[in-house]
Amino acid sequence: xxxxxxxxxxxxxxxxxxxxxxxxxxxxxxxxxxxxxxxxxxxxxxxxxxxxxxxxxxxxxxxxxxxxxxxxxxxxxxxxxxxxxxxxxxxxxxxxxxxxxxxxxxxxxxxxxxxxxxxxxxxxxxxxxxxxxxxxxxxxxxxxxxxxxxxxxxxxxxxxxxxxxxxxxxxxxxxxxxxxxxxxxxxxxxxxxxxxxxxxxxxxxxxxxxxxxxxxxxxxxxxxxxxxxxxxxxxxxxxxxxxxxxxxxxxxxxxxxxxxxxxxxxxxxxxxxxxxxxxxxxxxxxxxxxxxxxxxxxxxxxxxxxxxxxxxxxxxxxxxxxxxxxxxxxxxxxxxxxxxxxxxxxxxxxxxxxxxxxxxxxxxxxxxxxxxxxxxxx
Ligand SMILES: *Cc1c(COP(=O)(O)O)cnc(C)c1O
Numbered sequence: 001x002x003x004x005x006x007x008x009x010x011x012x013x014x015x016x017x018x019x020x021x022x023x024x025x026x027x028x029x030x031x032x033x034x035x036x037x038x039x040x041x042x043x044x045x046x047x048x049x050x051x052x053x054x055x056x057x058x059x060x061x062x063x064x065x066x067x068x069x070x071x072x073x074x075x076x077x078x079x080x081x082x083x084x085x086x087x088x089x090x091x092x093x094x095x096x097x098x099x100x101x102x103x104x105x106x107x108x109x110x111x112x113x114x115x116x117x118x119x120x121x122x123x124x125x126x127x128x129x130x131x132x133x134x135x136x137x138x139x140x141x142x143x144x145x146x147x148x149x150x151x152x153x154x155x156x157x158x159x160x161x162x163x164x165x166x167x168x169x170x171x172x173x174x175x176x177x178x179x180x181x182x183x184x185x186x187x188x189x190x191x192x193x194x195x196x197x198x199x200x201x202x203x204x205x206x207x208x209x210x211x212x213x214x215x216x217x218x219x220x221x222x223x224x225x226x227x228x229x230x231x232x233x234x235x236x237x238x239x240x241x242x243x244x245x246x247x248x249x250x251x252x253x254x255x256x257x258x259x260x261x262x263x264x265x266x267x268x269x270x271x272x273x274x275x276x277x278x279x280x281x282x283x284x285x286x287x288x289x290x291x292x293x294x295x296x297x298x299x300x301x302x303x304x305x306x307x308x309x310x311x312x313x314x315x316x317x318x319x320x321x322x323x324x325x326x327x328x329x330x331x332x333x334x335x336x337x338x339x340x341x342x343x344x345x346x347x348x349x350x351x352x353x354x355x356x357x358x359x360x361x362x363x364x365x366x367x368x369x370x371x372x373x374x375x376x377x378x
Contacts, residue, residue, distance in 0.1 A: 001315055002314055002315050002365065003315065004315045004316075004317065005315065005316045005317060005353050005358065005362050005365065005366060006317050006353065006355060007189070007290065007317050007318065007319060007351060007352070007353050007354060007355065008189040008190075008289070008290060008353075008354055008355040009188070009189070009355050009357055010188050010189075010193045010195070010357065011193075011247075011250075011254055011257075011355060011356045011357035012193070012243070012246075012247070012357075015246045015249070015250065016243055016246040016247065018246070019035075019242040019243060019245055019246035020239055020242050020243050020246075022242065023035050023238055023239050023241075023242035024239060028238045029238065029239065030238075031235055031236075031237045031238060032235060032237075032238060033238030033241075034238070035238045035239075035241040035242040035245060036054050036235070036236060036237075036238050036241040038241070038245060039052075039054055039236075039241040039242075039244045039245050039248070040052040040053065040054050040199070040241075042245060042248055043184070043199060043201070043244075043248060044201065046174070046248065046251070047166075047174045047175075047176040047177050047182075047201055048173070048174050048177050049176070049177050049182075049201045049202060049203055050202075050203045050205070051201070051202050051203065051204070051205060051207075051208035052199055052200070052201050052208075053199060053200045053208055053211045053212050053215065054197065054198075054199050054235065054236035054241055054244070055197065055198045055199060055200060055211075055215055055234045055235060055236055056196065056197060056198065056233075056234045056235065056236055057185065057187065057196055057197060057198045057234075058086060058161075058163040058183055058184060058185025058186075058187065058190075058198035058199075059086040059089065059090055059185075059198065060198055060215070060232070060234040061183035061184070061185075061198040061199055061200045062086065062087060062090035062091075062133070062159070062161065062183050063090045063093050063094070063232070063234075064200060064211045064214050064215060064232070064234060065159045065181050065183055065200050065207075065211070066090060066091065066093075066094045066096070066131060066133075066159060067094060067214060068181065068200075068207045068210050068211055068214075069130065069131050069157050069159060069180060069181075069207075070130065071091075071094045071096050071130040071131050072094055072095055072096065072130075073094075073095030073096065074095070074096070074128070075094075075095075075096040075097070075128055075129070075130035075131075076096065076097050076098075076099050076122060076127055076128060076129045076130065077091040077094075077096045077097070077098055077099065077129070077130055077131045077132070077133060078098075078099045078100075078101060078115065078118060078119070078129055078131075078132045078133070078156075079091065079098055079099070079100060079101070079110075079132070079133040079134070079135065079161075079325075080100070080101060080103065080109065080110045080133070080134055080135040080137070080161075080325075081100035081101060081102055081103070081324040081325045081326045081336055081338065081342050082102070082103045082108055082109075082135070082137055082321070082322055082324055082325075082342040082345065083135040083137070083161065083322055083325060084163070084322055085325065085328065085330075086163070086185075087133060087135055087161050087163075087325075088100075088325045088328075088331060091133070096130060097334065097335075098325070098331065098334055099118065099122070099129075099334065099335050099336065099337075100324070100325050100326040100331070100334060100335070100336035100337070100338070101114050101115050101118060101336070101337050102114055102324075102326075102336070102337060102338040102339045102340070102341050102342050103137070103341050103342050103345070104143075104341070105341055106279075106280055106282075107137070107140055107143070107279060107280070108137040108138070108140070108278065108279065108321075108341075108342075108345060109134065109135070109136065109137050109140060109141075109142045109143065110134045110135070110142055110147060111339065111341075112143060112146035112147055112150060114337045114338075114339060115132070115147065115150055115337075116150050117337060118337045119150065119154050119156070123154065129154070129156050130156070130157075131156065131157050131158070131159050132147070132151050132156050132157070132158050132159070133158075133159050133160070133161055134147050134158065134160060134161065134179075135161040135163075135164075136160070136161065136162050136163075136164055136165030136168060136175050137164065137279075137322075138164055138278070138279065138286075138289055138290045138291075138292065138321075138351075139164050139165050139167075139168055139191065139258075139286045139287040139288055139289030139290065140165065140168060140279050140283065140285075140286045141162075141165055141168045141169060141170035141175045141178075141285065141286075142160070142170070142178075143170070144158075144160070144170050144171075144173075144178040144179070145170070145171060148178065148179065151179075157179070157180040158178065158179030158180060159179055159180065159181055159182070159183070160175075160176070160178045160179040160181070160182040160183070161182075161183055162175045162176040162178075162182045162183060162184055162201075163183060163184060163185035163187075163190065163198070164185070164190065164191075164287075164289050164290075165286075165287055165289070166184050166190075166191050166192065166251070166287060167191060167251055167252070167255045167287035168285055168286050168287040169285045170285065175287070176201050177201065180202065180204060180207065181200055181201060181202035181204065181207055182200075182201045182202070183198060183199065183200055183201070184198055184199040184201065185197075185198045186198060186199070186240075186244055186247075190289070191251070191254060191255065191258070191287055191289050191356075192244070192247035192248060192250070192251055192254060193243070193244075193247060194236065194240040194241065194243045194244040194247070195240060195243060196240070197236045197240050197241075197244060198236075199236075213229075213231070214229065214231055214232055214234070215231075215232055215233075215234035215235050216231065216233075216234075216235055217231035217232065217233060218230060218231025218232075219231065253356075254356035255287050255288060255356075257356035257358075258287070258288035258289065258291075258354055258355070258356050259288045261288070261291060261353075261354050261355075261356075261358070261363070262277070262283065262288045262291045262354075264363065264367055265277060265291050265293070265352060265367075268367055268370055268371060268374070269293060269374070272300065272374050273299050273300065274295060274296040274297065274298070274299025274300035274301075275293050275294070275295050275296070275300055276293065276294045277291065277292075277293060277294075278291070278292035278293060278294050278321070278345070278349060279292075288354070289354065290351050290352075290354045291351070291352050291354045292321055292349050292350060292351040292352065293349065293350055293352065294345065294348050294349050295307070295348050295349075295350065296348065297348070300374075301376075302373060302374075304320065304348060304349060304350035306373070307350055307370070307373055308320075308350055310369065310370075310372070310373045311352075311366070311369055311370070314365065314369050316353060316365070316366055316369060317353065318350050318351060318352050318353070319350070319351045320346060320349060320350060320351070321345050321346055321349035321350075321351060322346070323346050324338075324342035324343055324346055326338055326342075327343060327346070352366070352370075353366050
């Protein structure tokens with residue numbers, strides 16, 4: 001059996017080894033240290049924000065970002081239905097209720113028209129929307145121009161979930177720099193990794209320092225540790241920050257690899273009727289985190305599940321797009337505004353190996369295997 005090809009595995013090598021080893025040898029093992037400070041400064045500079053707080057995960061960043069915006073029990077938080085469960089889970093941690101908005105046909109990101117409709121309706125029924133959390137799906141930045149304008153009209157703060165979109169832009173501005181604050185994830189499968197980690201980015205000094213405070217068990221700065229709030233143990237360790245610093249120096253190269261992967265898929269599917277690359281042609285501002293295809297199987301003659309099974313026979317991983325949150329059993333009771341788009345993407349989409357660590361032989365294996373099915377050589 002050929003070795004397993006994953007959708008998006010960590011891309012680490014000698015440079016990462018050097019950085020982590022240097023951090024270990026520096027003696028800064030116990031959790032915080034100079035690599036955390038440097039990682040925060042380097043990421044803030046890269047994204048173009050004034051404050052960055054390195055945290056143990058993207059989920060932790062979402063949780064503290066929401067708390068920092070004052071979200072709590074009885075509030076509603078409006079978010080994208082087309083996302084990974086972490087976004088919705090963090091809303092529930094605060095005691096607030098998630099309200100799910102369906103996506104645009106063209107991008108899979110939160111539909112501004114549906115958002116406006118939902119806010120209008122909630123406003124007129126006197127309900128309190130405490131935050132809007134749009135999600136940059138698979139590395140394409142949300143239409144922040146439209147979403148932030150609507151949010152401003154209603155006076156609602158935006159916490160942008162940029163977990164998937166580091167390196168992408170909207171109107172020349174970096175993903176991660178929108179809204180009152182944004183969050184990043186450095187989970188193992190993301191565009192860059194700290195093996196596990198996340199970050200909150202903001203231009204709001206007070207929000208940044210409050211996040212730091214809550215992430216370190218809400219200790220008042222007195223020697224006996226006075227506590228006036230419930231805190232969390234959510235900081236990133238110094239060793240992992242060193243890994244993140246190495247990865248950040250390689251971010252643009254890793255994006256370039258993923259972009260080439262997208263282009264290869266585009267070539268393979270160029271003359272295949274019934275198949276579109278998810279997110280459309282207009283992807284020059286994406287970070288190409290994952291490439292998915294949308295399959296109209298009555299035209300193509302094969303289903304996404306058949307393609308997936310065919311790839312799996314050669315030990316190649318693929319996966320449907322996120323199952324929308326409003327269709328998840330755990331959120332059965334939640335309210336949503338849907339137009340059927342997210343559900344259609346879930347039923348017709350397939351995400352393909354997209355990682356930057358794939359070697360030429362592995363890429364060849366994936367492309368040949370796919371062509372076999374597409375060209376009916378099997
Ligand atoms: C990965 C991801 C998260 C969670 O990040 P973790 O670091 O795994 O906690 C949140 N939101 C989205 C959209 C993600 O893809």
